[in-house]
Amino acid sequence: MSTPTSLPPFVPLDPVGIDDLLTDDELTVRASVRRLCAERIDPYVAEWFEQGALPDVRGLARELGSLGLLGMHLEGYGCAGMSATDYGLACLELEASDSGIRSLVSVQGSLAMFAIWRWGSEEQKTAWLPRMAAGDAIGCFGLTEPDHGSDPGDMRTRARRVAGAGSDWVLDGRKMWITNGTVADVAVVWAQTDEGIRGFVVPTDTPGFSAPEIKHKQSLRASVTSELVLDGVRLPDAAAFPDVRGLKGPLSCLNEARYGIVWGAMGAARSALETALEYATGRIQFGRPIAGFQLTQQKLVDMNVEYTKGLLLALHLGRRKDAGRLRPEQVSLGKLNNVREALEICRTARTVLGANGISLEYPVIRHMNNLESVLTYEGTVEMHTLVLGEAMTGQAAFR
Template sequence: MSATSKLPPFDPSDPIGIDDLLAPEDLAIRETVRNWAADRVLPHIADWYERGELPGIRELARELGSIGALGMSLEGYGCAGASAVQYGLACLELEAADSGIRSLVSVQGSLAMYAIHRFGSEEQKQRWLPGMAAGEIIGCFGLTEPDHGSDPAGMRTYAKKDGADWVLTGRKMWITNGSVAGVAVVWAQTDDGIGAIRGFVVPTDAAGFSAPEIKHKWSLRASVTSELVMDEVRLPADAVLPEATGLKGPLSCLSHARYGIVWGAMGAARASFEAAVDYAKTREQFGKPIGGFQLTQAKLADMAVELHKGILLAHHLGQRMDAGRLRPEQVSFGKLNNVREAIEICRTSRTILGANGISLEYPVMRHATNLESVLTYEGTVEMHQLVLGKALTGLDAFR
C-alpha cells in the first residue's frame, strides 16, 4: 500500500477486518441466517425463554431446513454441502439469537445426521437424511446417562442380541430434541465382539421407547430437553450403524458438534456486547452517557478484543476443518477458550447495563445463563483442559 492510499474506515462491528477473510458466498449465507433469526426468533425469544418453551419447534425445523441450515456441511441426501466456515457462521448467527436455537440445529445436523451420514448404511442414509435435512424429521443423540456424563465408557444402556434382532434397554439424560424427535441415535454397550459400544438408529415410535421432557430448567429454557427411556425396545439387525464400533464413533460426532459451539458461543457474546455498547451510548449518569467514562470504555475495549479474537480462532479452525486438518485437540482448544470468554463477556456486559442487565428486555442475562449449559455440555471445562494437558505433555491425567 502506498503512503497516499486511503485506509478503509474503522468498522466498530468488525474492528480487525475479519470480514475480509470471507467469500461473497460466506457473507450471503451469514446474511440469510441472520435475517431468518431476526424475523422468526428475536421478536419472540424473551417470551419463549420466560415461559420455558420452544413453541412451534416443528415449524421452525422445517424453516431451518428450507434455508439449508440442517446438516448443512454434509454432502448429498438433500444437505447443502456448505463449507465448515459457512456452517460456523450460521452457528454464530443462530446463537446470537439464542443458544437453544443453535442447539436444535447442532444436535440435528452435527450429531444425529452426522452419525448416520458418516457411520450409517446406504439404506439408513436414504431413509432418514433427506427428511432430516428438510426439517420434516427431527433427530436426537443419546449418549449421556444420568450417572455417566464425562465418562461415556461406563454407560449402562445395553443392547443384547435376540435372534436376528437387538433388544435395547437403558436411559439417556439431558437430550436436546428428545421429546419431539422422530429418530434417535442411541449408543449402547453390547457383547458384540467387533466393538463393545455400538450405535443404533431408533425410530421413536418403537414400542418401549419414551422421551419425557425435562422441566424446571434455568438455562436453555427455549429448548426441548428430555430423558430417553428404552424399555426392551426391539430393533431389527439393520438398526445398527455398521461403520461405528467403540467410543470412536460417538466421540467423533461430539467433535463435529463442538466445532459449531466454538462459533456459536461468539454469537451469544456478540449479542451481549452489542447490547452493552448501545446501552453505554444512551444511558446517562453524571451528566453524560456512561460510554464516555474511562472505566466503561476499558470494559468495552477488553470485550471487543476477546470477542474478535474468538471469532478469528473459530475461522482458523474452520479453515483447518475444510482442509481436513482439524484435530480433536484443536476443537477442545476452541471450545474451552470461546465459551469461557463468552461467559465473561456476558457478565461484563451485565455490569454495564446495571440493574437492567437482569431484565429479559435485554438479551444479556439470557445469554449468560444459556452459556452456563454450553460450558458444560459436549465436554466440561475440566475435560477439555485434560485433553489439552495430555496433548501438551503426553501424559494421561484422566484417571
C-alpha cells in the same frame, strides 16, 4: 511501499476487519441466516425463554431446513454440502439469537444426522437424511446418562441379542439431557453390547421408547431437553450401525458439534457486546453517557478484544477443517477458550447494563444463563483442559 490515500472506516463490532477475510458467498450465507433470525426468532425468543418452551418446533425446523441449515456441511441425501466455515457462520448467527436455537440445529445436523451420514448403512441414510435435512423429521442423540457424562465408556444402557429371534436387538437404559428428545422422530442411541459400544437408529414410535421433557431449567429454556427411557426397545439388526465399534463413533460426532460451538459462543458474545455498547451510549448518568467514563470504556474494549480473538480463532479452525487439517485437540482448545470468554463477556455486559442487565427486555442475562450450559455440555472445561494437557505433555491425567 505505497501508502493508501484513505482507510476504510472503523467498525466498532469488527475492529480489525475480519469481514475482509470472508468470501462473498460466506457473507451471503451469514446475511441469510441473520435475516431468518431477525424475522423468525429474535422478536419471540425472550418470551419463549421466559415461558420455558419452544412453540412450533416442527415449523421452525422446516424453515431452517428450507434455508439448507440442517446438516448443511454434509454432502448428498438432500444436504446442502456447504463448507465448514459456512456452517460456523450459521452457528454464530443462530446463537446470537439464542443458544437453544443453535443447539436445535447442532444436534440435528452435527450429532444425529452426522452419525447416520458417517456411520449408517445406505438404507439408514436414505430413510432418514433427506427428511431430516428438510426439517420434516427431527433427530436426537443419546449418549449422556444420568450417572455417566464425562465418562461415556462406562455407560449402563445395554443392547442384547434376542435369543432364538434371528438377529433382533433389545435395548434397555436411560439417557439424560438430550436436546430435541421429546419432539424427535428418530434417536441415535449408543449402548454397550457384547461387541463393544454400538450405535442404533431408533424410531421414536418404537414400543418401549419414551422421552419425557425435563422441566424447571434456568438455562436453554427456549430448547426442548429430555430424558430418553428405553424399556425393552426391540429393533431389527438393520437398526445398528454396521461397522463402527467403541467410543470412536460417538466421539467423532461430538467433535462435529463442538466445532459449531466454537463459532456459536461468539454469537452470544457479540449479542451481549452489541447490547452493552448501545446501552452505554444512551444511558445518561452524571449528565453524560456512561460510555464516556473510563471504567465503562475499559469494559467495552476488553469485551471486544476477547470477542475479536475468539472470532479469529473460530475462523482459523474453520479454514483448517475445510482443508481437512483440523485435529480434535484443536477443537477442544477452541471450545474451551471461546465458551469461557463468551461467558465472561456476557457477565461484563451485565454489569454495564446494571439492574437492567437482569431483565429479559435485553438478551444479556439470557445468553449468560445459556452459556452456563454450553460451558458444560459437549465436554466440560475440565475434560477439554485434560485433552489439551495430554496432547501437550504426552501424559494422560484421566483414565
